[in-house]
Amino acid sequence: SGSLSEETYKDSVEKYLENNPQFAKEYFDKKVRCEVIAAAFAENLDIKDPASFKDVSQIQEATIIFDMIKEMHSQPIMEKAMHKVLQRICMLVNADRCSYFIYRARNGIPELATCLFDVTTTSKYEANVVNPQSEIVFPTDIGIVGQIVTSKKPANVPDVKQNPKFSDFVDKQTGYTTKNMLAAPLMNGKDPLGVVMAINKVGGNEFSKADEDLFSKYITFATVIALQHYTSYMYNVESRRSQVLLWSASKVFEELTDIERQFHKALYTVRNYLQCERYSVGLLDMTKEKEFYDEWPIKLGDVEPYKGPKTPDGREINFYKIIDYLLESKEEIKVIPTPPVDHWALVSGLPTYVAENGFICNMMNVAADDYFTFQKEAVDESGFVIKNVLSLPIVNKKEEIVGVATFFNRKDGKPFDEQDEQITEALTQFLGWSVLNCDTYDKLNRTEWRREIAAEMVIYQTKATLTEVQQILNTKEKFDMNPEDCDQKEMYKLLRTNIPEAKDVDLLLFSFSDLPVSELDLIKFGIRCFFELGVVEKFKVPAEVLTRWMYTVRKGYRDITYHNWRHGFNVGQTMFCLLQTGRLRKYYSDLEAFAMVAAAFCHDIDHRGTNNLYQTKSGSPLAKLHGSSILERHHLDYSKTLMAEESVNIFQSLQKRQFETVQHLHDVCIIATDLALYFKKRTMFQKIVDATEPMSDEKEAIAYVSNNPIRKEIIMAMMMTGCDLSAITKPWEVQSKVALMVAAEFWEQGDLERTVLDQQPIPMMDRNKADELPKMQCGFIDFVCSFVYKEFSRFHKEITPMFDGLNNNRAHWKELADIYQAKVDAIENERKRLEEEQAKKATGEDGEGGKSKTCTIF
Structure with missing residues (x-):
């Protein structure tokens, strides 16, 4: 009976499962997950009803995960690897479709853009990968996807219409109706890389908790793929950045004489690291004020005053030269002095806008832009068509815009991103700062030219006629x-x-x-x-x-x-x-x-x-x-x-x-x-x-x-x-006169020190101490001059007359010094005598005899 009872039990279960297929499906999704996964990630995808898979072990799941990791590493193209993961996830959670939105920033504003769109279990990669020109882009403050990347948390939305963040912008463009969704951010630490979204649960009204767990579990593989791509991309970016700065620095310091040659050498050398099809550099006229004769017609009313755009420092925007670097096929460089307003790089008005405002402008799909007038057709006979543009000001150390660099069409077809902005901004900043070298060199040149002119003037004025x-x-x-x-x-x-x-x-x-x-x-x-x-x-x-x-x-x-x-x-x-x-x-x-x-x-x-x-x-x-x-x-x-x-x-x-x-x-x-x-x-x-x-x-x-x-x-x-010093050795009648000339010049300097520098001059230069000249001459002879002529008289006896003249003059100066000193001593002695007499009178010692010096009786 036990056996019959077991048979009866099996029949009951089988009948129940047949009568309740939804329950059976959900049950086997939970209990027989390993084989479902095995089928989902098999190399040759064969779509079957998941309810039919049975008897799978936990060992198989580990094998499947290992195979999936191998597949990720064998696929170098991120989008293709991500496409396969999305297909598997789509099947695992029974979603109608999945999409991958990449996170990036342009012009300093974060945004999300479609990378893989409407991926189903049967769709082809080519149909799902989004062409850069067809991207759907929206800022991170719009839609549930924006909420996901902002909050950095996954979300299960059972009914999108009940979610205030939901935006039907994409639905209106595609005609598709979004009912519910399961979404999670792909993170690099605290920084988002993108968002994976599963849309519309098949055979149900919403994604279950089990779907959430499964989605969360296998979203890790998508994160690994995105992170691997991001790491590789950032390595490439940093390598490009270092090469750009290294080579531009090398070339900038090779050329210090001319800003145009300096820019050209640097920009041409780094062309392979900029990864764009073309770039153009416009150099701005740095003249701030017109010549007075150019102002006359304006002031007379014959010519209208300039009303066009100006740089932030008030200069009229005038590109006096354009240098075009054409790299899309055969490399070619064109230098256009005084470029016309309809030049292909200027006609849109973007370089002028950048020069006027000093902003970095990163634009994708320029053909759809209404503000600037980009040419929608080929700009020249080469057939080059502008698709996306990155334009930056070149600013010098004085915060003046000296030029505008504009980069056209990233080589991989994608729009320029934040990393491109940073690389090109570093380059343009470096170029802008390096203008200081040219300015300094120019100032040095001008100083040298002025010196030469001044020397010529001096020679002309002093040269004997x-x-x-x-x-x-x-x-x-x-x-x-x-x-x-x-x-x-x-x-x-x-x-x-x-x-x-x-x-x-x-x-x-x-x-x-x-x-x-x-x-x-x-x-x-x-x-x-x-x-x-x-x-x-x-x-x-x-x-x-x-x-x-x-x-x-x-x-x-x-x-x-x-x-x-x-x-x-x-x-x-x-x-x-x-x-x-x-x-x-x-x-x-x-x-x-x-x-x-x-x-x-x-x-x-x-x-x-x-x-x-x-x-x-x-x-x-x-x-x-x-x-x-x-x-x-x-x-x-x-x-x-x-x-x-x-x-x-x-x-x-x-x-x-x-x-x-x-x-x-x-x-x-x-x-x-x-x-x-x-x-x-x-x-x-x-x-x-x-x-x-x-x-x-x-x-x-x-x-x-x-x-x-x-x-x-x-x-x-x-x-x-x-x-x-030879004047000190001349005959006395000469030396005495010359010494007074020397002293007079010293006194003139002393007067300058007193009046101009507000300083007290040293005694030798103080005309108030002119009477001490003989004494100072003796000191000068003893301290400085005597050695020179004594040694020369030892060296060559023929020079002895100079030493003799020196000694003779010293004797004369000593005689005058002694006379002066005698007068000083006499004056000092007389002063002391008077002081003593005054002291005697003050103490009463003037002939009255025996009075005490310490006590007086009144």
């Missing part, structure tokens, strides 16, 4: 010809005749005085120095050039109290005297002697009457230009400026190596006149003197110095110091 040259080299009077038309030998002869002999004017004496000599005669004396050195004819210095150079050097000195042409000449004459009379020339070549005397004449050219410290305190342009030895470097620059002007370049006939030597010696000689460097070099000079003093053989001393360029330069530098 033909009339001035004729005062010395009177070829017009002698030959009735200008110097350039005369024979050089005849001019040498004439010039020698017109200038006095060195011995006749004491040029070879250390005691030479310029005071009774006119400035014009000093120019002649300077020319004579070069003839005495024998360098004029040896180095083929044209007589006219030598005369003009010497006269120009004189004009280069300002008419100030001490550091004027007379001081410049005295230093040059002393250098000449050290070489000739002091017999220091034996250590130097003719070229070196030539350069040393020329540098000595130029050593203080264009001196301003104030020292380096004042230049620094006052923040003068010279102080900003030169960090150390400020005035000395300015004098050096001035002297080299004369070398650059052929008509006054006395070294013009030298070979390149010789000319470089001359320039180096100018560096050594002129910079050496900075007394701040004197204390660094005098120990080195003393060692040379100590080494040569015991040498009895002159040839040995010459070899010791001449064979070592450093020793020669040290002696040369000390010679310049000796020349610069």
